[in-house]
Amino acid sequence: MKRRKFCRYVALSSACFAGVVSRNSSSAVGSQSFQTKSRHQWVVLYWMPYDNDLVRFGEPIVEMLTRGTKNSEIAVVVQSDYWGEPKMRRRQLVNGITNEIDVAGENSSDVSAFSAYLDWANQTFEAESWAVIVVGHGGKINEISPDDHKTTGQTRTWMRVDQFANAVSKFNQATNGRVELLFFQNCNKATLEVVYEVRNCARYTLASQLTLGAPNYYYESFLNHLKKPSVGGREAAIAIMDSERADMYHTLTLVDNQAVEGIPDKLSRLLQPILNSRLPAIRDSELPTYHYFGEQHCDALVLLGHLFRSSSQRQNEFTEFADFLRSSVITSYKTGGEFFGGRPPSNTNSKELCGLSLYLPETEQATSRYSSLALYQEVDLVSLYRLIVTS
Numbered sequence: 001m002k003r004r005k006f007c008r009y010v011a012l013s014s015a016c017f018a019g020v021v022s023r024n025s026s027s028a029v030g031s032q033s034f035q036t037k038s039r040h041q042w043v044v045l046y047w048m049p050y051d052n053d054l055v056r057f058g059e060p061i062v063e064m065l066t067r068g069t070k071n072s073e074i075a076v077v078v079q080s081d082y083w084g085e086p087k088m089r090r091r092q093l094v095n096g097i098t099n100e101i102d103v104a105g106e107n108s109s110d111v112s113a114f115s116a117y118l119d120w121a122n123q124t125f126e127a128e129s130w131a132v133i134v135v136g137h138g139g140k141i142n143e144i145s146p147d148d149h150k151t152t153g154q155t156r157t158w159m160r161v162d163q164f165a166n167a168v169s170k171f172n173q174a175t176n177g178r179v180e181l182l183f184f185q186n187c188n189k190a191t192l193e194v195v196y197e198v199r200n201c202a203r204y205t206l207a208s209q210l211t212l213g214a215p216n217y218y219y220e221s222f223l224n225h226l227k228k229p230s231v232g233g234r235e236a237a238i239a240i241m242d243s244e245r246a247d248m249y250h251t252l253t254l255v256d257n258q259a260v261e262g263i264p265d266k267l268s269r270l271l272q273p274i275l276n277s278r279l280p281a282i283r284d285s286e287l288p289t290y291h292y293f294g295e296q297h298c299d300a301l302v303l304l305g306h307l308f309r310s311s312s313q314r315q316n317e318f319t320e321f322a323d324f325l326r327s328s329v330i331t332s333y334k335t336g337g338e339f340f341g342g343r344p345p346s347n348t349n350s351k352e353l354c355g356l357s358l359y360l361p362e363t364e365q366a367t368s369r370y371s372s373l374a375l376y377q378e379v380d381l382v383s384l385y386r387l388i389v390t391s
Helices: 002-035 055-068 111-124 161-174 192-197 219-225 233-243 263-275 300-310 315-329 374-378 381-390
Strands: 038-050 075-082 089-094 097-101 125-135 143-147 157-160 179-185 204-207 252-256 289-292 295-299 330-334 357-359
Touching (some): 038 055, 038 111, 055 075, 055 219, 125 233, 219 233, 233 330, 295 300, 300 315, 300 357, 315 330
Parallel strands (some): 179 204
Antiparallel strands (some): 075 089, 089 097, 143 157, 252 330
């Protein structure tokens, strides 16, 4: 009897011990997994491809960002590529303290390096809200993040915007849709083509229709604003717009990506009567256009309004699309910037712009240049461009 009780005690004790070990092991694994992620209300990721003539602005930006994180639980990470340095740097800024993380690779135009950065961020942080900000030159419509390869002597290479969009979209999905803001801190990225391409990257996209300055000065005020409770992507973007110095921009455009989804359907219906009509010859002097990296742009509503008038179409259809773009897609639009003394491109009055542009090819060969982009897959802009250049 005593032996049975002893055996039963040993068995129960062993089972309980095993259960405790099992629970503790599970808890340890869970704790370890938890500890690998640092929790923050906001995490702001900067991608800084400065292996080019903008390199002198890199460290002043990092210093402003570092000051902006003091007395705050906001986390900022900067992955930079500087002209002449053998590889990229990744710095984590929290509460005014910098922690450098070693990374391999020197090519900031390589989308796999950018994707690896986003993957690392997702594995490192747990955030209620994320912002992704890319700085530097804008390039052509489907170009972002240039690398001049100073250390290797290669010619300049670019990341494609569609590649960039795919990487950020996957990151947004991996974070359960918590990317609140995507900011193109680049020149001339507020185009219908670009904002539609990146529609799945974040709740809101902020970009500039014209050129931007550098290094920009919004950083500290922006980060201080993120400390406030219940700040979303729209409020974060407006904090950037309101904090920026006037000599750093011409215009800034904020779009709601849920509304951006509706652009193809409404734009296709708008274009159909134009495509079915005969367009009179359109002279360049009739349109306020501007060039960037060898490509011609025109304000979307200026161009479409001119085409509607030229083809004698009913204005109410154009008015409906214009209202949709201005009141639903564009949630905030800031003008009045004084970059380069307030002088926009020679024949462009920034007060007449709506905030979003369209590519306007100058030759028949260039009409299908962006036919692979998402907007061109859904809207027959190639046929429209052919009408324009052959009229």
